[in-house]
Amino acid sequence: MAVRKNIVITGASSGLGEGMARKFAAQGRNLALCARRRDRLDALATELTERHPGIRVVVRQLDVNDHDRVFTVFEEFRAELGTLDRVIVNAGIGKGQPIGKGSFHANKQTVETNLVAGLAQCEAAVSIFREQNAGHLVVVSSFSALRGMPRNMTAYAASKAGISALADGIRVDLLHTPIRVTTVLPGYIESEMTHRSSGRTPLIADAETGVRALVNAIEKEPVRAYVPSWPWVPLSVLVRAVPARLLRRFV
Template identity: 70%
Template sequence: MVLRQNILISGASSGLGEGMAREFAARGRNLALCARRIERLDELAAELRSAYPGITVATRALDVTDHAQVFAVFGEFRTELGSLDRVVVNAGLGKGQPVGSGRFDANRQTLETNLLGAVAQIEAAAGIFREQRTGHLAVISSFMALRGFPRNLTAYSASKAGISAFAEDARLELSRHGITVTDVRPGYIRSEMTDRSSARNPLMVSAETGVRALVKAIEAEPKRAYVPAWPWVPLSVAVRLAPARLLRRFA
């Protein structure tokens, strides 16, 4: 297994991004952390530098829907750290609304962030990795990329299906350049995004359990990973075969 020392994580100011930053820092990795909320990033960076004085933690404010800024920030991180060994494309939204409910604005924002924003990050990272002739892209998609889902998940699942397809396309293109691409598909992991839902979900795992599983999967660098493996690997088979009426239970 290749040691990826310098790791960029987008959306690192909270939730899974923050959790992965903590886990990678504990493993002695240097971090490039970006998100819209720079104050929270800087607080996290100060905490990690104090806890792990041997690592470097760089931060930048970044809105991934500003595509020019994505390329600029990724380039700045590469200059500051000397190289980027892994990029975790994590920034995302989960604020979609039912189709035809008058909330195209929410669905558009979800698609712009989760799909176009992620594509911009993949492009920026791939350009750097091509020059280096090595690198690992870990694209945080979702279990919801498997099928279409109703209600508030419609735009979200569409955006994740799109970015999973793009990640597969990128893998086919980039493997000959020494670049590895992993499509990471988390199930229900507790975070700020999932905490907005008041519904009790028996499949939800704690942030700590989910983040450990995410980092373990990313470190292994498979083509695709359902996280945590149980129960999401067997569920991935069941959901592919399930009649559409049963999919409403996931929404």
């Protein structure tokens, strides 16, 4: 399998995106990093190029909800690096609230960022891959995409189920082409997004373990990967079968 040399990561200023950037930089990959917080991207780029002087790191400030700019930024990345070999659609938020409790705007923002903006990123990436006749699209979904979830996770799980289905459809459309599509479904991994959960679940993986599992899975380019594989592969079977009343108790 050819090495994916030039890698785009959205949402790269913190959490899993920042962690993946560090891992791929250590492997000698060139990086195109984007997120809303330009100051953090600049600091990360400086750190990575100092530690790994043989790589290139280019950055752009990007709010993925500015859909036109998503297309512009991806084209700018291609112009700077020559090709885009892998695009990791990672940017997302987890601001959901229980449905019908007066938090429509938080739920709407969650769905727009995780699904509609995810669509924009996939469109921009696959358009470039089709022109190149090569590339690897990686969609970071969530374990919660496996079924409807209660309380604060309802809108979030729905948005991640949507982006998973989108990735599945893109994969089918690109069968018999050199373009690969991978969906990764992380369980609980320590990050800014899961910080509030870290004190109440014994299943959360530390950031180093989680990011290492994520990068290792992406490098294998599977159709779908649960990360870390333990305990999320066996739990993927269980969570589909458990009755709703039990799901509500433990999620």
